[in-house]
Amino acid sequence: MTESSDQTPSPARAIAQSAADWIQRRQFWDWSKKDQAELDAWLAENPLHLVTYLRLEAAWSRTERLAALNRPLSEVPRVAPESRNRWPHMRAAVALIACCVGAGGLWFAQKPKENTYVTPIGVHETISLADGSQIELNTDSALRTRVDGNRRVAVLDRGEALFKIKHDAAHPFVVIAGDHRVTDIGTQFMVREQGARVEVAVLEGSARLESANAQSATLKAGDMAVVSPHSLVVTKKPEREIANSLAWQRGMLVFSQTPLADVAAELNRYNTKKLVIADADAAKAKIGGTFPTSGVEEVTAAARVLFGLRVEDRGNEIVISR
Amino acid sequence: MADQTETSREDGAHRPEAPGVNDVNAWFVREVLPLEPLLMHYLRKQWPNQSEIEDLRQDVYVRVHEAAKKQIPQPAKPFVFRIAHNLLVDRIRREHVVPIEAVADFDELGIAIDAPQPDRSVIARDELRRLQAALDQLPPRAREAVVLGRIEGLNGREIAKRMGIGTATVSAHLANGILALADILTGEGPPQERKS
Numbered sequence: 001m002t003e004s005s006d007q008t009p010s011p012a013r014a015i016a017q018s019a020a021d022w023i024q025r026r027q028f029w030d031w032s033k034k035d036q037a038e039l040d041a042w043l044a045e046n047p048l049h050l051v052t053y054l055r056l057e058a059a060w061s062r063t064e065r066l067a068a069l070n071r072p073l074s075e076v077p078r079v080a081p082e083s084r085n086r087w088p089h090m091r092a093a094v095a096l097i098a099c100c101v102g103a104g105g106l107w108f109a110q111k112p113k114e115n116t117y118v119t120p121i122g123v124h125e126t127i128s129l130a131d132g133s134q135i136e137l138n139t140d141s142a143l144r145t146r147v148d149g150n151r152r153v154a155v156l157d158r159g160e161a162l163f164k165i166k167h168d169a170a171h172p173f174v175v176i177a178g179d180h181r182v183t184d185i186g187t188q189f190m191v192r193e194q195g196a197r198v199e200v201a202v203l204e205g206s207a208r209l210e211s212a213n214a215q216s217a218t219l220k221a222g223d224m225a226v227v228s229p230h231s232l233v234v235t236k237k238p239e240r241e242i243a244n245s246l247a248w249q250r251g252m253l254v255f256s257q258t259p260l261a262d263v264a265a266e267l268n269r270y271n272t273k274k275l276v277i278a279d280a281d282a283a284k285a286k287i288g289g290t291f292p293t294s295g296v297e298e299v300t301a302a303a304r305v306l307f308g309l310r311v312e313d314r315g316n317e318i319v320i321s322r
Numbered sequence: 323m324a325d326q327t328e329t330s331r332e333d334g335a336h337r338p339e340a341p342g343v344n345d346v347n348a349w350f351v352r353e354v355l356p357l358e359p360l361l362m363h364y365l366r367k368q369w370p371n372q373s374e375i376e377d378l379r380q381d382v383y384v385r386v387h388e389a390a391k392k393q394i395p396q397p398a399k400p401f402v403f404r405i406a407h408n409l410l411v412d413r414i415r416r417e418h419v420v421p422i423e424a425v426a427d428f429d430e431l432g433i434a435i436d437a438p439q440p441d442r443s444v445i446a447r448d449e450l451r452r453l454q455a456a457l458d459q460l461p462p463r464a465r466e467a468v469v470l471g472r473i474e475g476l477n478g479r480e481i482a483k484r485m486g487i488g489t490a491t492v493s494a495h496l497a498n499g500i501l502a503l504a505d506i507l508t509g510e511g512p513p514q515e516r517k518s
Contacts (some may be wrong), residue, residue, distance in 0.1 A: 010373065016501055024496035028471055028478035029489075051350070055358075058351045059504035066453055066472050184336035309382040 012052070019053040023060055037303070082175070114146040119159070120292060124248060132166035133173065138192075138248050139270045139293065146260045159269075160192040162246060167205070179212035181225045189219070190246060200225045201242050228282050260285045263299060271296055278321040282309050346390045353398035354386055357506045362407060368410055378413075382406045456506040464499035467492055 009017065022039050025031070034317050043050045119125050119137050127135040129145070131152065135144055141159020145152070145294065150170060154163070156177040165173045165184040175182040177193045187205035191198065200209055201224040209225055211215045215232040219225055225234045244254035248270075254262055261283035262276040270293040277283040285307045291298050296318060303309040312319045341349075361382065365375050384403045395401040457465055463485075470481045482492045 010377050012377040015380070016376075017497065020494065020497035020500040020504075023500050024478075028481070028496060029493075032444055047384045047388055048380055050347075051387050052380060054347055054350055055355055055383065055508060056500055056504045059507040060500050062449070063453055063457075063468070063472050063503060066457070066469075119516055189436075209413075212338055241335050 012048070014044075015048055015052050016056065019049065019056050025182055027060075028157075063147065078151075114144050117143045117145070121272050124251075131168065131171075134164040136162040136164075136249055154204065156193050157192055158189065158193060160248075161190070162190045162203075162249065164188045178227075181210050183208045183210075185218075190242075197226065197228045200227070201237065201245065203242060247290065248293055251293050253293055253295070254289075255291070256288045257286045260284060260287055260303065263287050266322075267291075267293070267296055267299060270294065272316075274317045275299065276317050276319045278319050279309075282307070282320055282322055285309070340392055341390070341394050343391070346387065346394065349390060349394050349398070350383075350387055354383070354402055355508055357399060357402055361402065362509055363501075364403065364406060369413075378406075378409065382409055385409060452507070456503055459497050459506050460502050464495045464502065467495035468499040468503070471496060 017044075019310040022042065025035070026039065032216070036194050037156070043053055044246075050196075071088070117125065117127055117135075117137055119139060119141050121140045124136060124138045125136060127143070127145075135143065135145075135154065138160040141161060142157040143159075143161055144155045144157065145155070150172075152168075152171055152173045154173070154175045158177060159261075161175075163173070163175060163184070165187050167173075167184060170231065173184040173187075175184075175191050177198045178192050178196060180198050182189065182191060182200055185206045185208060188205050189205045190201045190203065192200075192277055200219060202219045204221050206218055206220045208216065208218050209227065209232070211227045211232045212229060215227075217225060217232060217234050219234065222236055222239060223234055224231060224237045224242065244256070247254045253266055253270075255266075258266075261277050264277050268274045273296060282303070286302070287299070287302055289302070298310045300318055300320065304311050310321050312321070334435050358379070361379060362375065365382075366372065369375060369378060382402065382405055386402055387406075389395065389401075389405070457468065460468060466485060467481055470476045470484055471478075474483065477490055478489060478496070481496075482489045483493065
């Protein structure tokens with residue numbers, strides 16, 4: 001019956017205990033007007049009190065029928081326990097598994113275990129780690145976290161994430177993406193994995209970037225680095241541009257003079273219904289503005305209205321052509 | 323945005339008269355509480371942290387009851403499950419970190435809503451048997467106190483005397499019994515093994 005047996009009772013359980021006590025007091029002990037007034041006050045105090053009381057009282061009033069038996073205890077026939085005993089164990093097992101999954105990144109817990117976080121298309125999540133760090137995982141991304149010796153390690157297997165790291169010199173935070181690694185030096189930074197190409201943008205503080213072929217650079221706030229198997233390019237970006245590239249945190253995408261092909265590619269990261277630009281000229285048309293990450297319709301409307309392009313909905317994809 | 327559907331009924335120009343508290347309570351007991359087995363099944367399936375299920379259920383009840391004070395929703399079932407769904411969505415937004423399955427599974431809601439209701443005559447016929455079965459699931463001392471009080475009609479002091487224990491202990495046993503009976507009776511599933 002109780003999933004959380006030997007911990008302190010949940011808030012709901014504590015209220016249920018009070019409600020049960022009121023019911024038994026009223027039923028089996030002296031009950032004065034003052035008692036009734038106190039009960040009424042307790043019920044009015046919090047809607048949780050009322051619904052809990054109603055639930056217990058409803059079940060309890062059903063047991064009134066038992067009075068019809070009015071036979072000695074020994075004669076009340078017992079019903080065989082059947083198979084109900086199996087269920088509490090099953091539930092306990094399920095609860096245990098769920099807890100392990102839900103517990104998240106306990107960085108310096110005794111066991112070297114790895115936590116995996118996956119976001120489906122169109123969903124982003126905030127992961128709060130036990131060390132106070134936060135990771136925002138963007139659409140269609142996969143991240144693993146673990147403790148490796150004295151290092152906190154996050155492996156970005158796919159997609160994009162914004163790291164807000166609680167700096168701890170004794171326990172450096174390392175992000176690994178496509179064989180490149182980023183080590184924080186007190187930072188907020190974004191990492192986006194696109195196959196062999198990885199983008200890193202630093203919002204605050206600084207971070208050290210090491211590419212797979214041992215090139216390295218120290219990035220400061222406003223720096224954006226693009227690493228591919230054979231190159232590492234760092235450019236300075238205006239603060240606003242970097243902020244815009246993180247608008248997905250609010251469920252938005254910001255475009256400025258962006259070719260339609262890039263807009264479609266970006267939107268397709270967030271949506272299962274894909275936008276296909278079937279015409280080379282149409283692909284070059286430039287669009288600006290702020291769109292929701294789910295804004296396929298907004299973009300197709302813009303394509304139709306602004307450029308007079310043809311928009312054809314084929315069910316699992318939308319094709320834009322001339 | 324998700325909450326809009328819960329309250330949209332009352333947005334019309336002609337707001338119906340609010341029902342009385344007793345009507346709401348009676349409706350709640352009659353229409354909402356019997357949905358508990360389905361509701362629990364739904365919550366257990368959708369929410370990863372099983373230790374929070376009871377709190378979630380009670381939160382659903384509060385939202386349902388509060389909404390019904392403005393207007394009693396008919397029918398109750400889709401309304402209750404919509405509120406449950408919205409509550410989970412709110413919780414996910416607030417807590418952010420939820421294993422992905424919980425989000426992905428949301429639309430299985432329809433299954434729970436469409437599950438068949440047990441036949442009412444079957445419920446009536448089996449009620450006494452079910453009550454006895456519930457009684458037998460209580461811890462022995464709680465069972466004894468409840469049987470003495472409910473079946474033999476003793477009051478608290480008499481129960482204490484008969485069991486040879488203090489009145490405070492009797493109160494505790496009775497309260498435990500009431501609590502456990504509610505979980506067993508309200509939370510039980512439909513009577514599958516009692517078809518025909």
